Amino acid sequence: MTTKRTDATSETKPRRSRSRQPGSIQDYDTKDGKRWRFQIYVPKDPEYPELGMRRLTRSGFTSTEDANDALQEALKQRKQNEKFGTKVPTLGTYADEWVAGLKLAASTITGYKKIIRNHITPQLGAIHLDKLTATRIARHYRDLEDHGRNDQYGKGRPLSANSVHKVHVVLGAILDAAIDDGHITVNPSKKKRTVKAPTTSEVRAQKPEIVTWTGEQLNLFLIWDRDEIDDELFALWRLFAYTGMRRSEALALRWSDINTKTMRISIRRAVDTNDWTKTKPTKTGTARVIDVDAETLKVLASYKVARAELSFSLGKADAYVFGDDDGKLRSPDAMTSRWDRRIKWITAKYSTMHRVTIKGLRHTHATLLLEMGVHPKVVQERLGHSTITTTMNIYSHVTPTMQRSAIDRFAASLGQA
Structure with a gap:
């Protein structure tokens, strides 16, 4: 056993x-x-x-x-509870997913989508995120600088330094998000020894010059527009010229935003250029109040009377100042087209006049103020720039005039010393 x-x-x-x-x-x-x-x-x-x-x-x-x-x-x-075995997506697929999850102004997202569609996905979209190298990104930027334009009229021509810089910003943000999602561990677009994105100075050097009018030219236009063609939109053009307001901000004004007693206008909203039947917050996301001269307020008051004669509702406090005859918002692009027709007429009539855009009226307002010696901080507040640095960078061309005025006053104050 x-x-x-x-x-x-x-x-x-x-x-x-x-x-x-x-x-x-x-x-x-x-x-x-x-x-x-x-x-x-x-x-x-x-x-x-x-x-x-x-x-x-x-x-x-x-x-x-x-x-x-x-x-x-x-x-x-x-x-760290990360997933295994998930195939790393391509840059194109991930870029579409990234932009779909953003919570930004509609116009900003539209701009990002355009950059992805034209300057990232066609060239780099098929590359898996973990296979995208700094060398490949650097070559892509050089290609864009050489023949990167994809628009109808400039296809195949060089892309500006500013546009390449925007591509760099968007691509960098996409790859940062890919790190957060665990697809990659480093951002190849930030390897500065290899990736040479356009610098701020290069972007600034390529920026087109700001085209403005002198005070005499602006005065000539306004008199011609009011007296010779009896323009129904004279009040709008004068408001641009005398406030430096953005096109989308002026078109979104309501009569309740204009305070004739304090002689101020509150800028609280702007037309959404992606859907101009709606409004959105201002570019900086905050409201601002600007002072207005007495004559401009008189022009607006006369315009209000004319609007109310068309329909009583068009003169109510909540009505849009420059709305259409039904009281609805006007298309910003339609207003630009109407402005362009007037510029065509006046430049054909007066050889001393040259073309400026609606934005050029905004630039004219700021330039004239700075040439008069108005402090840049005041100009910043009127234009609604987020920082005074933005104002000074845009209007650096006025600096020599400001310096001459300042040094002349300085010398005069010292007498014969």
């Missing part, structure tokens, strides 16, 4: 769950020599731990050191 052995050496030990092991490394033979692989158990989905574990294997390492490095990285991912 045999007896059953029960000594410690014959006991069967309980098997430990492999999911709790830190991982294992094994070697195996191939026709090219010995290789190593590692195995660990990871959650099927970190967001749903109740689904259990699965085995993850990675092979093909040429040394135990390489296999162990990869194992440690995998263990780190497991500890």
